[in-house]
Amino acid sequence: MKVRATTPNHENATNFSVAAGSTTVVGTTLENLKAAVCGETGASAKYTAFAAAAKEQGYNQIARLFEATAAAEQIHIGMEAALITAAEPDYVKPEPPAAEGIATDLNLISGALGEIYETSDMYPAFIEKAIEEGETKAVQVFTRAKLAEAVHAELYLAAYNDIDAEDDDTFYLCPVCGYIHKGDDFEKCPICFVPKAKFRAF
Numbered sequence: 001m002k003v004r005a006t007t008p009n010h011e012n013a014t015n016f017s018v019a020a021g022s023t024t025v026v027g028t029t030l031e032n033l034k035a036a037v038c039g040e041t042g043a044s045a046k047y048t049a050f051a052a053a054a055k056e057q058g059y060n061q062i063a064r065l066f067e068a069t070a071a072a073e074q075i076h077i078g079m080e081a082a083l084i085t086a087a088e089p090d091y092v093k094p095e096p097p098a099a100e101g102i103a104t105d106l107n108l109i110s111g112a113l114g115e116i117y118e119t120s121d122m123y124p125a126f127i128e129k130a131i132e133e134g135e136t137k138a139v140q141v142f143t144r145a146k147l148a149e150a151v152h153a154e155l156y157l158a159a160y161n162d163i164d165a166e167d168d169d170t171f172y173l174c175p176v177c178g179y180i181h182k183g184d185d186f187e188k189c190p191i192c193f194v195p196k197a198k199f200r201a202f
């Protein structure tokens with residue numbers, strides 16, 4: 001993802017449309033935040049299981065990618081849960097569901113499909129609602145997650161294509177928005193502009 005002059009958002013970017021035939025159930029922004037936490041909790045559990053499967057199957061770099069992405073979803077959970085707790089102080093986050101990996105190529109496709117759903121359907125629908133309700137903090141949180149999920153999908157498909165051509169690139173995770181960069185050649189997060197020095201290496 002390229003770094004632009006200003007951070008991308010629904011006003012200056014043209015990839016915020018809601019998917020045709022959207023399957024997202026849209027509630028109030030508070031309900032949508034809870035639904036997003038559930039989705040991210042499932043994704044993070046899945047990726048942790050996929051990391052273990054990749055390691056077992058000898059795909060060490062892909063295992064690191066799944067670990068970085070599982071951690072990215074935890075960042076999304078943290079941002080979303082903070083907004084829920086501000087409205088409902090006794091909110092309790094859901095328990096992670098049981099998850100299991102199968103063949104690593106299929107796990108990458110499963111991950112990419114989930115990420116594409118989130119970036120093109122769930123989050124754009126939630127962003128639209130949050131704009132309508134004037135929930136500006138939720139707009140920003142959903143926007144950052146939406147943009148990061150598309151990058152996760154891209155990384156999963158790149159790993160799928162190069163599954164038998166592993167390299168030793170490190171994955172770097174932005175601690176603010178969950179963006180992940182493959183390799184050392186970058187200066188800052190293209191989504192939230194956090195500098196590389198703050199990123200976590202996997």
Ligand SMILES: [Fe+2]
Nearest residue numbers: 115148149152
């Ligand atoms: Fe993601």
Ligand SMILES: [Fe+2]
Nearest residue numbers: 174177189192
């Ligand atoms: Fe970021």
